[in-house]
Amino acid sequence: MITGANKGIGHEVARQLAAKGFHVFVGARNSKAGRKAAEDMAKKSGKATFLEIDVADNDSVTTAAREFSKIEDHLDVLVNNAGIIVDGDDAVLEISDDLFRKTLETNTLGALRVTRAFEPLLRKSKAPRVVDVSSGGGQLTGGADGWAPAYCISKTALNGVTVQLAAALPKFAVNSVCPGWVRTEMGGENASRSVEEGADTIVWLASEAPHDLTGKFLRDRKEIPW
Numbered sequence: 444m445i446t447g448a449n450k451g452i453g454h455e456v457a458r459q460l461a462a463k464g465f466h467v468f469v470g471a472r473n474s475k476a477g478r479k480a481a482e483d484m485a486k487k488s489g490k491a492t493f494l495e496i497d498v499a500d501n502d503s504v505t506t507a508a509r510e511f512s513k514i515e516d517h518l519d520v521l522v523n524n525a526g527i528i529v530d531g532d533d534a535v536l537e538i539s540d541d542l543f544r545k546t547l548e549t550n551t552l553g554a555l556r557v558t559r560a561f562e563p564l565l566r567k568s569k570a571p572r573v574v575d576v577s578s579g580g581g582q583l584t585g586g587a588d589g590w591a592p593a594y595c596i597s598k599t600a601l602n603g604v605t606v607q608l609a610a611a612l613p614k615f616a617v618n619s620v621c622p623g624w625v626r627t628e629m630g631g632e633n634a635s636r637s638v639e640e641g642a643d644t645i646v647w648l649a650s651e652a653p654h655d656l657t658g659k660f661l662r663d664r665k666e667i668p669w
């Protein structure tokens with residue numbers, strides 16, 4: 444199950460996993476876009492089902508887990524991909540508490556609450572995997588450059604969620620990924636990577652990576668510093 448799979452990196456991850464034979468749940472808060480993405484994917488790539496989920500809304504998340512369990516009895520892979528950069532996220536001393544809260548609500552708490560809601564279904568998998576789509580912007584090593592501070596802090600905190608989940612769920616593989624700078628609505632058209640390149644490490648961790656690889660931060664299938 445991939446959150447924010449109606450477009451961008453999440454959509455490409457879902458497409459590639461469906462092509463590998465997974466029954467993919469296309470998570471999206473926008474039901475029209477999510478349903479269309481799942482239908483197109485099912486025609487071209489394999490088995491895909493739309494799942495309505497707004498990661499910023501706890502009721503929506505618990506309803507999504509319930510709806511999922513009516514269709515499948517277990518979940519092998521959760522990709523916490525949904526993410527936002529809020530307009531005005533420009534300078535750390537000027538951003539409002541509201542902007543900061545809104546960013547954390549989706550990018551950090553969103554991933555934690557979706558994992559919490561789907562954990563009983565993941566636990567029924569033989570080899571459960573959780574992939575948190577983070578960002579190099581959240582790395583503490585090397586220091587910040589001032590770009591999008593609320594977003595970057597939310598990804599630093601998401602990396603904290605990843606290591607805490609890895610400790611709490613020793614039978615799971617739980618990792619953070621930086622997809623690189625990717626040409627999507629968020630990344631913009633000047634970004635250096637295609638969605639295929641951005642999805643690569645996420646799909647690898649979701650399917651082929653050694654299951655004892657857990658609690659790490661990766662880019663290009665290699666561990667990077669926090």
Ligand SMILES: NC(=O)c1ccc[n+]([C@@H]2O[C@H](COP(=O)([O-])OP(=O)(O)OC[C@H]3O[C@@H](n4cnc5c(N)ncnc54)[C@H](OP(=O)(O)O)[C@@H]3O)[C@@H](O)[C@H]2O)c1
Nearest residue numbers: 447451452497498499524525526578624625627628629630
């Ligand atoms: N692009 C890059 O260069 C880059 C670099 C590093 C990390 N990332 C990370 O990669 C992930 C995907 O980004 P992207 O570039 O593919 O961005 P994108 O094209 O803007 O797509 C973001 C996706 O997240 C969804 N989303 C946002 N808030 C949501 C919520 N509350 N509930 C459910 N879905 C929600 C969006 O849904 P709507 O269509 O409804 O808005 C959309 O499907 C994000 O976590 C981002 O931080 C991206």
